[in-house]
Amino acid sequence: MIKFDFDIHEIKNFGMGIVLGLAAGALIVSLGAYYIISEDNAEAAAKEAELTSENEELRGQIRKENAVEANTETLAGDEDGWQLILVNEDHPLDASYVPEKLTEISPGYQVDDRIVSNLQQMLNDGAAQGLSMYVTSAYRSYAQQIETFNASMQNRLNQQMTPLEAYQETSTSVALPGTSEHATGLAVDIISTSYGELDDRQGDTAEQKWLMEHCWEYGFILRYPPEKSDITGIIYEPWHYRYVGKDAAQEITEQGITLEEYLE
Numbered sequence: 001m002i003k004f005d006f007d008i009h010e011i012k013n014f015g016m017g018i019v020l021g022l023a024a025g026a027l028i029v030s031l032g033a034y035y036i037i038s039e040d041n042a043e044a045a046a047k048e049a050e051l052t053s054e055n056e057e058l059r060g061q062i063r064k065e066n067a068v069e070a071n072t073e074t075l076a077g078d079e080d081g082w083q084l085i086l087v088n089e090d091h092p093l094d095a096s097y098v099p100e101k102l103t104e105i106s107p108g109y110q111v112d113d114r115i116v117s118n119l120q121q122m123l124n125d126g127a128a129q130g131l132s133m134y135v136t137s138a139y140r141s142y143a144q145q146i147e148t149f150n151a152s153m154q155n156r157l158n159q160q161m162t163p164l165e166a167y168q169e170t171s172t173s174v175a176l177p178g179t180s181e182h183a184t185g186l187a188v189d190i191i192s193t194s195y196g197e198l199d200d201r202q203g204d205t206a207e208q209k210w211l212m213e214h215c216w217e218y219g220f221i222l223r224y225p226p227e228k229s230d231i232t233g234i235i236y237e238p239w240h241y242r243y244v245g246k247d248a249a250q251e252i253t254e255q256g257i258t259l260e261e262y263l264e
């Protein structure tokens, strides 16, 4: 395409050159060609940049679609892979995914049936240590995630943030619909009865300290640890625990890594 444009210009300039005389013509041809080449180079560079960004967008799109498909298959399958499903902004879950069997762990809160016994055991053992905590969020459907996201954004808009600021702030703490682990039924938010806020200080409660130390024994990990936001894309969440199976949980905890790093 670029070459074709250049040829047309060259022929036109060459014609002018004949009228003005051979020597002058040759000069004009070479100057004209030089000018056209640099113009074409700039155009080509712009075109290439445009194509590159289009390609990257497409590649990202394809990657996401593949991830959605792979994630949904892994989760639905009976193989052990379901425990290690990765759901984040780059690995969204299909909007229509619903765990095959949901079981209530407390009134109004359901999780994937496959994690119930371990979760229950963890909560019971914590209680036996004199700790008081409860599940404040478990399985969330796609529709519920949209509600959660919108409510959080509305809160920020009410605090006089601009819509863009509100969106950006919300995205760092609430997963975009389709990118929340809560949709898998494998994640729970647990909070201490003594401190009801979902902020950093939640991590200082005796309940979270115990959970952080022992959750791997039950196959859970602290999914969004501090200092790892650049990898997980989510701020420190001392209340969000994710079931990954006992082997993976032990390895992830011992190495002090995230699920993203474990799966690399």
Ligand SMILES: [Zn+2]
Pocket (backbone or CB within 6 Å): 137, 182, 187, 188, 189, 239, 240, 241
């Ligand atoms: Zn959570």
